[in-house]
Amino acid sequence: MERTGAPRVFRVAQAMRRASTRLAARMNDLAGWVFILCAGFITLDVLFRNFGGFSSSATTEITSYMLAFGIAWGLAHALAARAHIRVDVLVNKLPIAWRQYLHALALAVLTFLALFLAWCAWTLVDESVFFNATDTSALAIPLVIPQGLWAIGISMLAMQAVLQLFEVACLLCANDAQQIDSLLGARGYQEETQEALEEVGITPPAFPRQGSNP
Numbered sequence: 001m002e003r004t005g006a007p008r009v010f011r012v013a014q015a016m017r018r019a020s021t022r023l024a025a026r027m028n029d030l031a032g033w034v035f036i037l038c039a040g041f042i043t044l045d046v047l048f049r050n051f052g053g054f055s056s057s058a059t060t061e062i063t064s065y066m067l068a069f070g071i072a073w074g075l076a077h078a079l080a081a082r083a084h085i086r087v088d089v090l091v092n093k094l095p096i097a098w099r100q101y102l103h104a105l106a107l108a109v110l111t112f113l114a115l116f117l118a119w120c121a122w123t124l125v126d127e128s129v130f131f132n133a134t135d136t137s138a139l140a141i142p143l144v145i146p147q148g149l150w151a152i153g154i155s156m157l158a159m160q161a162v163l164q165l166f167e168v169a170c171l172l173c174a175n176d177a178q179q180i181d182s183l184l185g186a187r188g189y190q191e192e193t194q195e196a197l198e199e200v201g202i203t204p205p206a207f208p209r210q211g212s213n214p
Helices: 008-052 059-080 096-131 144-173 177-184 189-199
Strands: none
Touching: 008 059, 008 144, 059 144, 096 144, 096 177, 144 177
């Protein structure tokens, strides 16, 4: 939602969050292709093992790295798209004036957790570089490669969380509870239905937002 005459700091926060969201979406697309490659690799390895007597001897390790990499690179987009699992039975029953603070608190906790995980991830990468660590498979893959890709995904989640928290802080100062709820509130079945209809080219009806009580 555009805000005419909004303070400069809010416009900067919104622009940064949108840029991060676009980057997270591209990373999520790449993660999806990684999962497809992972499935293809497993399929080929099974076929070659059964009919050709040949195996990579590192299927478990490689696919584990691909899954970890793909999951990590999809986390930031899940946050931006409000796709993380939420338990919102009680939250949606509260007035929106109260919900905005609960949304902000939840995001602040997630931001702290994401920053801590990012710090731990890069500490692990640094240790792998120091010890020149490799996995125990026949390929002896340097662990810094999968761990580094994983750490980038975790760091992207942390950056997305920080930028969203910055924007939410600006919105709290402006007392814009509706925008905070739109940015952080859990997706309802109406929004899921609208998205599904739009994907197949059908113009969806205008459903009211779930939990939009004043």
